[in-house]
Amino acid sequence: MRLGYAAATIFVAMMKLLRRHKNWLMIVIAILAIPFVFYFVQRPDYGAMRSDRFAHMYDRDVSMLEAQQIGRLLTLAQAIGMSDFVRTLTAGAGMNQNQVAVQFIINLLVLRHEAERLGLRPSASEIADVVRKLPAFQSESGFDINKFTDFVRNGLAPMGLGEEHIEQLVRDEICVNEIKRLLAAGITVSKGELDENFRRGYDKFYVSVIRFRPTDFQDGITVNDEDVQKYYDAHKAELKTDEKRKVQFVRLGLTEEQTKLTGKERIEVLQKLSDRATDLTQALLEKGxxxxxxxxxxxxxxxxxxxxxxxxxxPQLKSNPQLGAAAFKLSAQEPNSDPIQVADGFYILHLTGANETRPLTLEEAKPKIVEAIKKARSRELMSTKGAEVVNQLREATKSGQLLEAAIQKAGAKPEKLPPFSLIEEEKTKPDGNEPKKESADLAAIKEAVAFLNAGEISDFSPSGESGFIAVLEKREPFADANAGEKKAAFEKRILDNKQRIVLYEWLRERQQAAGLQSSKG
Structure with a gap:
């Protein structure tokens, strides 16, 4: 690869990114494990994609056909075990598979453009070495040429792909790894940073929480007609009936016996079902x-x-989220779906009824409005009360009062949590013992107390529909015979997370530089 220009360009970008995030990098990523990728990676307007144009970037339109072709590479990458590559290019997409595909397509276009710009050109031998290590082609003795040949013959054809597409993906993976390596060149962890975050991560925290629930504040809340009218006028666009659909469908699926098939035999049966489903959709295109x-x-x-x-x-469509979603894409003009592939076959849907959404009248909307206003006001009262209690407790402790007495005087009921560390390691439970149930808001509590000293009180923290105040009673220093090993692993984790942040933000900035625009319908 030609790396001189690439290294210089990427090093400048990396230093800029690290300077921007140096202050809060570790606690967010290494300690609290907040899913940072949802912030760092730009998420396109997935719902605005138009049928003829997928996106606009690099001063050109990306057609839906091109996007679909790249989307098939996502399926291929998953099939051959390129999990780290897929995670990198789909970071920030969440669990929605459509969003995963969109993020993969956009980031792959960005990656290929940047690799060309930076002069990254993996050699044939580099590509071959990686192909030989792909999980899908391994047996006990290592690379299995028979598995590779079988996959090329029977796995690629149903996806409309060839052997060259495996090589393309491997080339892409080598390029992204090289960019990752170049971005990581100046990333270090100082001893002070390591020691401070290691202690914070593994010390034992003894915490009590005071919980607040909005239902505790609903008594006495009244909503009059004027309140309802104001809310209705301000939220008319949101107050609508639910859109409804009714469909007929056919299912072309594997028999109970066929579901046991694997490998080539299963692919052959699914291919026959696919052909049959395609024939049916073609028949439905005929006039009348x-x-x-x-x-x-x-x-x-x-x-x-x-x-x-x-x-x-x-209930008949609940087995796969694609089915319900597909039903809402049908219309009177296009009442029949394309074949929808599920794990064991295909569905084809036909629209028989559609109740489109319409604005609710004031009377229809009134119960929802009253409930919404009561919830909002009870949350406001809860937050106000929470802030008041925090101030009372802090003032009391400043004046020398015992915290326990101050809590009792405030009328609060503390809940003592089991001791925990900010970084918890999974422990094997003895047979027959149920794992201890953790508090649903434990992650938020950890975040609230991470920087407190013993005896200090957190701010009021909303958590879901409720909220809490956390009191750090004491913090017990970490003591473990294996501390050296843990510290080395922890240092690696910090470095890995720093490198990921830099790579993800580099991708985000490259998307912006590409002039990415999702198409508006």
Whole structure:
């Protein structure tokens, strides 16, 4: 690879990024493990993608066809075990598979553009070395040429891909790893930084919490007609009925016996089902085609749902989130879906009824409005009370009062939590013993007390619908015979997380430099 220009360019970018985040880097990432990728990586407007144009970047349109072709590479990368590569290019996409695909497509386009700009060109031997190490092609003795050949013959064709696409992905992975290495060149962890964060992460925290719930503040809240009218006028656009759909569908699935098949045999059966599903959708494109009649010709039983909403799909469609989502993409003009692949076959949907959303009248919306106002006001009262209690306790401790007495005087009921460390390691439980149930808001509590000294009181912290005040009673220094090993592993974790932050923000900045625009419908 030609690395001189690339190294110089990336080093400048890396130093800028580290300077920007040097103050809070460690506690957010290494200690509290907040999912930083959701902040650092730009998320396009997925809902605004238009059918003919996927996005606009690098002064050109990215067509849906091009995006779909790249999207198939995501499936291929997952199939051959390129998990770290996939995680890198889909960071920030969450759990929604459509968002995962969109993020992968955009970041792969960015990566390829930047690799070309930086002159990163992996050699054929480098690519071959990585291919031989891919998990999908391994057996007990290492690289298995038979597994590779079988995958090329039987795994790539159904995806419309060839052997060259494996090489392309490996080339991409080598490039992203080289960029990651160059970005990491100046990243270090000082002894002071390591010691401070290691102690904070592994010391034992003894904490009590005072919990607040909005339901405790609902008594006495009244909502009059004027309140309802004001809320209605301000939120008319949001106060609508739920959109509903009703569909017929056919399922082309594996038999109970066929679900036990693996490898080539399973692929062959699924391919036949795919061909049959495609033939049915082609038949439905004919003028005047009737869904039931077409299904009968293919000897497929037609099932029918009741009315359902996007939030609560019909029980017959709950097995896969794609099915309910696909139903809401259908219209009177395009009532039939394409084949929808699930784990054991394919579905084809046909729209039979649609109740579009409409604005609620004031009377229809009133129960929702009253509930919303009461919730909002009770949360406000809860937050106000929480802040008042914090001030009372802090003033009391400043004047020399015992904290326990001050809490009692404030009318609060503290809950003593089991001791914990900010970094908890999984422990094997003896047979028959249930693992201890952790507080649902433990992560938020850890964040609240991370920088407190013994005897100090946190601010009031909202947590979901409720809130809490945390009191750090004492902090017990970490003592472990294996501290040396843990510290070395911890240092590696800090370095890894620093490197990830720099890489993810580099990707985000490169997206911006590309002039990324999602297409508006």
């Amino acid at each position: 085609a009737d869904f039931k009649q077409a299904a009968e010709k293919f000897q497929l039983p037609v099932h029918e749902t009741g009315e359902f909403t996007a939030a609560a799909p019909d």
